[in-house]
Amino acid sequence: MARVLHVNGGAKEITYAKNSSAQKQILFLAKPFVEEALHEYFGGTQFPEKMIIADLGCSSGPNALTPALEIINVVHAQCQKRGRRLPEFMVFLNDLPGNDFNDVFTSLQQDFFSKLTEEEQCRVAGVPGSFYGRLFLSRSLHFVHSFSSLHWLSQVPPGLDAKSGAIQNKGKVYISKTSTKAVMDAYKQQFMTDFISFLKSRAEEVIPGGRMVLTFFGRMSKDPTAEEGFNHHTEMIAQSLMDMVFEGIIPEEKVDSFNLPCYAACTEEVKEIVEDEGSFVMDHLESMEVDVVDFEGDNVLLSRGERVARMLRVMLESILGYHFGMELMDDLFARHVDVVNGYLPTAYCKFTTFVLSLTRQ
Template sequence: MDVARVLHANGGAKEITYAKNSSAQKQVLSLTKPFVEEALHDYFGGTHIPDKMVIADLGCSSGPNALIPASEIIDTVHGQCQKLGRRSPEFMVFLNDLPGNDFNDIFTSLQPDFFSKRREDEQCRVAGVPGSFYGRLFLSRSLHFVHSSSSLHWLSQIPSGLDAKNGPMQNKGNIYITKTSTKTVMNTYKQQFKTDFNLFLKSRAEEMVSGGRMLLTFMGRMFDDPTTKEGFNHHMEMIAQSLMNMVSEGIIPEEKVDCFNLPCYVACTEEVKDIVENEGSFVMNRLESMQVDVVDCEGDNVLLSRGERVARMVRAMLESILGYHFGMELMDDLFTRYVDVVNSYLQTANYKFTVFVLSLTRQ
């Protein structure tokens, strides 16, 4: 499976779009705003302020959240420059995501929602950069500030060795790591994350100026054991359960589930620390975790059951890759079953997931 081609959040105008079902990701942006401001204040605490500032938002997706980071970064820099009695730099903002992302939605919203809020003395240009951030995207030593939210838990590919084309199926009945997964499956996922995150850091190190800042937020886990039933893990088990219900009714062949593994990994803090320290290009200023309740929402979704809210959020993120493998015609059935499973689970539990906030400085 070509993950870079297949994986993308739902775009367009239908109800199950990322734009209409991303309030949890908006919560993450709100909670991490102080960390963005801290990184920028530290960066501009010195005497040098560049005449031109280049910002990259990696994994920007689409919808109303896509321009929030850029707006907040520009506003923070402008405020800091005013305090220092300096003129604000010109801004170049690069919005990056995989080629299947709905970039048209982003650029349609630029006028008037984005540029009308900019002050006359804030010169700002915005460009889209389609492509995987697991590799080079920008010119050498050109970026001053890199931001990424709710993206780095996605892998560049299905972990090597778990793709059915590369050998026997090793994670039968599962689509991610569970208690029934073998050590081989766990280690394969861990190694793929290590390879990808290391490449991400190396690529950004080549693209960033010395002293540049990077603020990353992505899903993680609180415990060393990757099979612990935390938010993300448990809900991937519930999707697998829904798929296996369809198998039992003859709707999906069992081997179709057995050969599917999500290209995603939620790491623990020690794994993240080890990769950053061993790669060596960045100083780690912060690595913190927070809990986000994905049942909290806004807009029309408040009228839905708690299970429907969660299912819409998950479907907006995963439908492209699940539909590619199992068939888009089965997605309504799958997520109807998933709603029932989630509603049952939420009768006795809350659905919170762990988010890591990682602040780095380019050495």
């Protein structure tokens, strides 16, 4: 995962930078929770001279620097309101090593530093690595932000990957109506393992009273096979892959040995993990629906299916291409376009997103 997973960046024809309006919506929806967490933090007795901010899963493109700017703006407003001196800021941008950090650093001057005031003194550094382990010094972080990242798992659930030998999820790439209980349990257990590791790692790094605001894909239903947006799109990808198997383009065992390393949890699962791990107090857990159809930028003239397929492609192509071959990705996502345009109801273009706000005890 650390070596393969990344959104499409660089000079690719279909990039995350041009197909990330869904993530922009998520940032907008999460903004009130970020503001509230910062208001509550600065409303207490603590008022740091230096503020360390970590953005986990920063990705690249136009959204990469937005959270840090918004956090600094809110802190600036709080300092003015309370007659306090503005702290110096240190912003750490984290993602897996395959992320296009070059794009992020190239855009720093235009998209970040040029938007800061003279008072807002800030340093920025990139921190490559998985957030399912330690990344920062003990008790060093005041505020942690992460959006559209924690639904990714650290690995394919054990027993489902290609190395296991046994076929557990035949013809599918994620949990579906035909998946066995063993498949569902494997996904849930891997999410629990990863989320606990995330919380334990951040518990070492976040100061007492420090805050975290996390957004990630989830599901409304307790049933992991429920007919919701995320499940529908993974089901359609599996359908397109099996069509390619039928046409002799892909060996069937290639599909049988592939499972997406992600999980859309329900609110009950998230609450249980946070409460059982015990390092953080859960201030808020909100669920909302986000329309993933991109109506902005270069995509205004594209069909609904083309918009949806592009949004999924920039997120999933690195993994799908690694397993099935990059030369097959045009064919695969062209089929996805046809399925969405022909069959998918508009309602299924909406993904459930969680916003989780936490305080370090």
